[in-house]
Amino acid sequence: MLDASATATRPAHAPTDHPKIKPAKIGVLLANLGTPDNYDYWSMRRYLNEFLSDRRVIDYSPWLWQPLLQLVILSKRPFSSGEAYKSIWNEAQGESPLMTITKDQTAKIAEAMQAAHGDGVMVDFCMRYGNPSTKSKVREMIEAGCRKILFFPLYPHYAGATSATANDQFFRALMDEKWQPTVRTVDPYFEHPLYIEALATSIERAYGEMAEEPDILVCSYHGVPQRYLMEGDPYHCQCQKTTRLLKERLGWADDKITTTFQSRFGPEEWLKPYTVEEVARLASEDGKKKIAVCAPAFSADCIETLEEINEEIKESFEHAGGESFTYIPCLNDDAAHIEALVAVIEENLRGWT
Ligand SMILES: C=CC1=C(C)c2cc3[nH]c(cc4nc(cc5[nH]c(cc1n2)c(C)c5CCC(=O)O)C(CCC(=O)O)=C4C)c(C)c3C=C
Ligand SMILES: [Fe+2]
Numbered sequence: 001m002l003d004a005s006a007t008a009t010r011p012a013h014a015p016t017d018h019p020k021i022k023p024a025k026i027g028v029l030l031a032n033l034g035t036p037d038n039y040d041y042w043s044m045r046r047y048l049n050e051f052l053s054d055r056r057v058i059d060y061s062p063w064l065w066q067p068l069l070q071l072v073i074l075s076k077r078p079f080s081s082g083e084a085y086k087s088i089w090n091e092a093q094g095e096s097p098l099m100t101i102t103k104d105q106t107a108k109i110a111e112a113m114q115a116a117h118g119d120g121v122m123v124d125f126c127m128r129y130g131n132p133s134t135k136s137k138v139r140e141m142i143e144a145g146c147r148k149i150l151f152f153p154l155y156p157h158y159a160g161a162t163s164a165t166a167n168d169q170f171f172r173a174l175m176d177e178k179w180q181p182t183v184r185t186v187d188p189y190f191e192h193p194l195y196i197e198a199l200a201t202s203i204e205r206a207y208g209e210m211a212e213e214p215d216i217l218v219c220s221y222h223g224v225p226q227r228y229l230m231e232g233d234p235y236h237c238q239c240q241k242t243t244r245l246l247k248e249r250l251g252w253a254d255d256k257i258t259t260t261f262q263s264r265f266g267p268e269e270w271l272k273p274y275t276v277e278e279v280a281r282l283a284s285e286d287g288k289k290k291i292a293v294c295a296p297a298f299s300a301d302c303i304e305t306l307e308e309i310n311e312e313i314k315e316s317f318e319h320a321g322g323e324s325f326t327y328i329p330c331l332n333d334d335a336a337h338i339e340a341l342v343a344v345i346e347e348n349l350r351g352w353t
């Protein structure tokens with residue numbers, strides 16, 4: 001029998017050509033959405049094709065969807081999205097902000113886990129679409145001796161289009177492994193006290209640095225089609241709960257904070273109110289001329305926050321008469337965020353470490 005807990009590279013009783021066995025470790029595999037390798041047409045097309053062909057993201061029949069995607073959407077969108085990525089690209093490191101931030105988060109979490117568990121826990125990250133692929137990282141962890149893997153989709157809120165598809169890809173990778181490790185997946189953490197605390201602290205810090213207090217804080221979450229909510233996806237409710245817990249933690253009145261949904265794609269109705277319309281309405285109808293916007297559904301700043309919120313949504317607000325617009329960055333690699341993520345990991349590792 002293979003004994004993974006032994007430190008020997010080959011079991012004593014085994015024949016000389018017996019495969020070498022590494023000392024057993026635990027792997028913590030963080031997963032984010034993924035991002036194009038570059039902003040040129042073909043890199044963008046490859047990324048968008050993989051992303052928008054995922055039936056967890058767009059659930060139309062492939063017979064109808066694929067011709068539209070391949071012939072219409074992928075002939076135009078790589079150009080417009082490529083331009084948007086170009087405007088936020090981290091040229092120094094040759095990668096998108098989502099990639100840079102995910103690397104920084106991973107390094108900090110790895111440092112904390114090393115301090116707590118030494119070499120017994122290995123931390124790495126993968127992406128659902130593009131690189132580094134989930135499959136390559138699962139392979140590396142197993143190769144390094146990980147007999148147990150905790151898979152952690154870095155989304156505070158569960159959505160079929162994010163957490164579930166990340167988990168699907170993880171399980172697909174395991175299908176190819178001869179000696180499958182024991183695995184766990186991490187629950188959404190939208191109501192975790194340390195996540196709420198990290199959000200609240202970042203907002204208090206941002207408000208403390210402003211000359212004048214905003215009239216309202218807009219919590220803008222990535223949207224999904226309204227139909228997904230009707231079909232049982234709990235994402236909408238989890239977003240509403242994060243805003244409520246944040247409001248309670250900040251001790252604010254109801255009219256100081258609101259929930260909106262952004263990034264609508266395609267002709268279907270998505271979760272409402274749409275951020276781009278709501279900020280304009282706040283300025284023109286409610287007289288809220290000073291607003292702050294934060295994006296609690298994103299664990300890292302990305303195209304949807306740096307470009308869509310800070311450019312497109314800001315423009316909509318100013319066009320409607322808004323005067324002061326402050327975007328409060330995502331939690332990224334803030335110490336309080338790393339502390340929250342490490343706490344979630346430790347809670348999910350119970351009984352393993
Ligand atoms: C088309 C349907 C989409 C659904 C449903 C969707 C859900 C969803 N997405 C995120 C998080 C991110 N999305 C990002 C980019 C992005 N999202 C879509 C489409 C859907 N998302 C597209 C087409 C794109 C690419 C950019 C573009 O062309 O507009 C990103 C950023 C990636 C980056 O590289 O910066 C994130 C993160 C969530 C949380 C979510 C549902 C809950
Ligand atoms: Fe998205």
Ligand SMILES: [Fe+2]
Pocket residue numbers: 236237238240
């Ligand atoms: Fe709901």
